[in-house]
Amino acid sequence: MTSTNDIRRSFLDYFEGQGHARVPSAPLVPHNDPTLMFVNAGMVPFKNVFTGLESRPYSTATSSQKCVRAGGKHNDLDNVGYTARHHTFFEMLGNFSFGDYFKEQAITHAWTLLTKVWGIPANKLTATVYHTDDQAFELWKKIAGLPEERIIRIPTKDNFWAMGSDGPCGPCSEIFYDHGDHIWGGPPGSPEEDGDRFVEIWNLVFMQFLQENDEIIGDLPRPSIDTGMGLERVAAVLQGVHDNYDTDTFKALIAESGALTGASTTGENQASHRVIADHLRSAGFLIADGVLPAAEGRGYVLRRIMRRAMRHAHLLGAKDPLMHRMVPSLVAEMGAAFPELVRAQPLIEATLLQEETRFRRTLANGLRLLDEATGGIGEGGTLPGETAFKLYDTFGFPYDLTEDALRGQGMTVDRAGFDEAMKRQKDAARAAWKGSGEKASEELWYDLADELGGTEFTGYAGTQGEGQVLAIVKDGAKVDKAAAGDSVTILTNQTPFYAESGGQMGDVGVISNDKMSAAVADTSKPLGRLHAHHAKIETGEVAVGDAVQLTVDVNHRDRVRANHSATHLLHAALRKRLGGHVTQKGSLVAPDRLRFDFSHPSALSAEDIADIEADVNAQIRHNGAVETRLMTPDDAIAAGAMALFGEKYGDEVRVLSMGLGEDASYSVELCGGTHVNATGDIAIFKIVSESAVSSGVRRIEALTGEGARLWLNGRDAQLREAAAALKTSPDDVVARVGALVEERRKLERELAEAKKALALGGGGAAQAAGPEQVAGINFIGQVIDGLEPKELRGAVDEAKQRVGAGVVALVAVNDGRASVAVGVTDGIGASAVDLVKVAVAVLGGQGGGGRPDMAQGGGPDGDKGADALEAVKAALAEALATA
Numbered sequence: 001m002t003s004t005n006d007i008r009r010s011f012l013d014y015f016e017g018q019g020h021a022r023v024p025s026a027p028l029v030p031h032n033d034p035t036l037m038f039v040n041a042g043m044v045p046f047k048n049v050f051t052g053l054e055s056r057p058y059s060t061a062t063s064s065q066k067c068v069r070a071g072g073k074h075n076d077l078d079n080v081g082y083t084a085r086h087h088t089f090f091e092m093l094g095n096f097s098f099g100d101y102f103k104e105q106a107i108t109h110a111w112t113l114l115t116k117v118w119g120i121p122a123n124k125l126t127a128t129v130y131h132t133d134d135q136a137f138e139l140w141k142k143i144a145g146l147p148e149e150r151i152i153r154i155p156t157k158d159n160f161w162a163m164g165s166d167g168p169c170g171p172c173s174e175i176f177y178d179h180g181d182h183i184w185g186g187p188p189g190s191p192e193e194d195g196d197r198f199v200e201i202w203n204l205v206f207m208q209f210l211q212e213n214d215e216i217i218g219d220l221p222r223p224s225i226d227t228g229m230g231l232e233r234v235a236a237v238l239q240g241v242h243d244n245y246d247t248d249t250f251k252a253l254i255a256e257s258g259a260l261t262g263a264s265t266t267g268e269n270q271a272s273h274r275v276i277a278d279h280l281r282s283a284g285f286l287i288a289d290g291v292l293p294a295a296e297g298r299g300y301v302l303r304r305i306m307r308r309a310m311r312h313a314h315l316l317g318a319k320d321p322l323m324h325r326m327v328p329s330l331v332a333e334m335g336a337a338f339p340e341l342v343r344a345q346p347l348i349e350a351t352l353l354q355e356e357t358r359f360r361r362t363l364a365n366g367l368r369l370l371d372e373a374t375g376g377i378g379e380g381g382t383l384p385g386e387t388a389f390k391l392y393d394t395f396g397f398p399y400d401l402t403e404d405a406l407r408g409q410g411m412t413v414d415r416a417g418f419d420e421a422m423k424r425q426k427d428a429a430r431a432a433w434k435g436s437g438e439k440a441s442e443e444l445w446y447d448l449a450d451e452l453g454g455t456e457f458t459g460y461a462g463t464q465g466e467g468q469v470l471a472i473v474k475d476g477a478k479v480d481k482a483a484a485g486d487s488v489t490i491l492t493n494q495t496p497f498y499a500e501s502g503g504q505m506g507d508v509g510v511i512s513n514d515k516m517s518a519a520v521a522d523t524s525k526p527l528g529r530l531h532a533h534h535a536k537i538e539t540g541e542v543a544v545g546d547a548v549q550l551t552v553d554v555n556h557r558d559r560v561r562a563n564h565s566a567t568h569l570l571h572a573a574l575r576k577r578l579g580g581h582v583t584q585k586g587s588l589v590a591p592d593r594l595r596f597d598f599s600h601p602s603a604l605s606a607e608d609i610a611d612i613e614a615d616v617n618a619q620i621r622h623n624g625a626v627e628t629r630l631m632t633p634d635d636a637i638a639a640g641a642m643a644l645f646g647e648k649y650g651d652e653v654r655v656l657s658m659g660l661g662e663d664a665s666y667s668v669e670l671c672g673g674t675h676v677n678a679t680g681d682i683a684i685f686k687i688v689s690e691s692a693v694s695s696g697v698r699r700i701e702a703l704t705g706e707g708a709r710l711w712l713n714g715r716d717a718q719l720r721e722a723a724a725a726l727k728t729s730p731d732d733v734v735a736r737v738g739a740l741v742e743e744r745r746k747l748e749r750e751l752a753e754a755k756k757a758l759a760l761g762g763g764g765a766a767q768a769a770g771p772e773q774v775a776g777i778n779f780i781g782q783v784i785d786g787l788e789p790k791e792l793r794g795a796v797d798e799a800k801q802r803v804g805a806g807v808v809a810l811v812a813v814n815d816g817r818a819s820v821a822v823g824v825t826d827g828i829g830a831s832a833v834d835l836v837k838v839a840v841a842v843l844g845g846q847g848g849g850g851r852p853d854m855a856q857g858g859g860p861d862g863d864k865g866a867d868a869l870e871a872v873k874a875a876l877a878e879a880l881a882t883a
Contacts, residue, residue: 015062026044042094056098060095064093065094095109096226125150126152130154152189154189158174160172170223201229206223275309276312290583365397451471463509465496480544489535517539520534572659628657685702779809781808785813792819807825838872
């Protein structure tokens with residue numbers, strides 16, 4: 001049997017041997033594409049290459065691309081587990097030509113690999129072509145020798161691909177595998193085409209036309225090829241099975257699920273094990289690529305995937321969290337091909353455990369409420385959408401879990417009603433995907449990049465330099481010149497200004513010559529190639545072609561780079577203290593502070609924070625040199641450098657090393673930012689806050705240098721002010737505060753005792769009141785101002801001892817609110833619960849409860865305490881009269 005790993009390797013080896021560049025899979029989160037939630041096809045990372053917006057150093061490529069379809073337009077979530085070929089996570093094998101070869105070579109490659117390299121019998125394969133694509137039809141006859149009846153013309157859009165209403169498009173040719181006549185189904189285009197006998201395994205897209213508004217307007221100047229083959233589907237073919245879930249990777253994960261749950265993997269349990277196996281793959285890879293559970297966007301889709309798998313684990317009888325225990329099996333199956341799984345294994349396990357522990361509580365409550373809601377609905381019935389929405393909105397029970405849970409009982413959910421309820425409560429619409437929030441690249445910047453090329457950055461060597469103005473942008477359009485008072489963006493051929501990137505804020509400073517001066521307030525980096533100086537012309541006039549002097553604000557740069565270097569040391573210290581699962585999730589490097597977001601499932605202790613802070617300051621005191629080397633990304637990572645999720649690296653990267661570790665540098669990261677020359681330049685590092693950003697993501701804010709000194713001085717001044725107010729020295733403030741707290745507690749206890757004594761008639765006028773008679777039994781009732789509610793029960797217990805046989809009712813009034821407690825001795829024939837409810841109603845409250853001998857409640861109307869006691873007496877008399 002050929003393993004899935006062997007098949008992937010064989011595919012990539014074949015095309016690499018045919019001159020294609022082997023391109024690693026891109027992360028599942030699309031880079032610079034706000035239109036997609038996740039990468040969902042092999043061509044997505046090459047989208048800008050196909051459209052001509054981006055160039056690569058190769059004209060043909062091959063990849064095995066990670067894909068997720070679980071949200072937005074492409075959503076396979078609901079079908080997973082119940083069909084043979086639906087997955088939320090899958091791999092797309094592909095070969096691509098960017099204006100190099102076209103149809104004939106694409107068909108030749110496909111046929112050669114399938115029949116000669118992999119040995120699939122030719123009589124098992126059928127091809128489709130777009131109904132007007134005579135060229136492809138003839139090529140299949142010529143290259144593959146297929147008879148005309150096995151080259152099927154398809155007139156629908158299924159065999160015509162377009163990137164959108166505008167842009168490249170072209171016909172497709174799909175290759176189908178015949179699993180045999182023992183399986184129901186017919187060839188594509190037949191009435192039985194929806195059966196499972198003929199399965200599409202490879203799609204060849206021939207990009208040859210250009211369209212506008214869905215109308216073809218001409219031929220592409222450089223026709224291209226985009227192909228996609230589902231690895232899981234072809235693995236089923238080559239491993240001699242019909243069902244993707246019977247391939248080696250899925251079989252291993254399903255076997256692990258069965259072993260851990262003790263539940264059979266066949267019969268009625270089969271779908272649940274398949275859901276768990278599939279969703280483990282998508283959850284694991286999403287977490288490895290930087291997505292964490294959240295209440296919206298990508299994080300919410302991940303949470304839905306995880307929770308669906310967790311519900312199926314519950315159905316299989318799992319009593320404890322399951323998913324995190326399956327991660328080692330996932331890493332064993334796929335870690336060699338995707339090392340990011342190995343690196344992220346601790347984070348994946350911790351995230352799954354935390355989420356499943358939390359969800360099991362939600363699940364228990366949700367299923368109980370769902371059982372109650374469906375009590376009167378029989379098989380074939382429909383749960384009202386309002387009810388499903390209440391489960392979602394109030395109790396956190398997702399719609400798809402409600403639908404999934406009812407499917408097994410033969411029930412459905414009123415989706416239209418659910419959607420209507422969701423629409424009415426727009427504040428709950430956070431579940432809907434509205435795009436990633438990233439700002440789409442403007443066509444202007446692409447035009448400028450094509451016209452000007454990239455900006456040369458000279459700022460590593462210094463903070464001043466000369467340049468030539470290549471373009472000026474004002475109000476979103478190119479202009480030839482700008483005058484005093486104009487706010488513009490200036491692009492030069494070279495610049496010492498660092499552009500905002502990787503969390504580091506852009507440089508500020510001045511652009512000038514003998515005719516003008518412009519204050520640069522920020523520098524950004526459109527498309528990752530251009531340095532855009534956002535400036536206001538203060539004097540004179542600037543024009544395209546002018547020679548200018550560019551001067552960076554050195555003070556601003558020095559403070560920023562100190563914070564940036566401190567961020568690297570903080571990252572290393574966090575990994576040392578907390579573990580290798582810690583990865584950067586975001587950062588801000590500003591002149592006055594740094595902010596660092598990182599993956600970690602729980603809050604840091606005071607001891608953690610102190611240790612991390614001490615570690616960073618120790619590296620600062622060592623004053624080790626900060627070294628930079630230029631390497632290829634692969635060599636840098638192999639040498640131990642950390643690459644950050646979401647960063648796109650070129651052919652050459654800067655590897656930054658700083659600090660002294662046990663046997664190497666303390667911190668080694670890929671980074672293009674500006675940094676100190678030696679760690680001692682940071683001066684001092686102080687953590688000022690640690691907090692949660694979202695589930696599994698923590699945030700540290702810190703200060704360095706002068707900012708840290710001023711912050712510490714401020715705290716010292718506060719301490720001295722507190723010491724003066726307490727009439728003690730700063731060294732003794734803690735002891736003095738402790739003594740005052742203890743003194744306050746003592747006084748509070750004495751006051752409470754005094755109030756109780758007053759309540760019980762222990763002195764003054766109250767003592768003369770004594771018990772009164774109500775229907776022949778002793779009754780003590782009193783309203784007490786200032787008695788804490790927590791003291792009421794004790795006061796009532798003491799009064800019961802003094803009253804003998806009878807009833808005690810005490811009302812305590814604090815800040816206008818009233819608390820009431822009623823105590824009844826044995827054998828009276830009245831219930832304290834009934835009596836306290838009467839008092840609570842008078843006080844404007846609801847409920848009240850306890851035991852027959854002691855009950856308590858309260859209400860907002862503290863001025864009605866006396867009326868409440870009268871109501872208790874009346875209720876007591878009535879109860880005794882009917883006893």
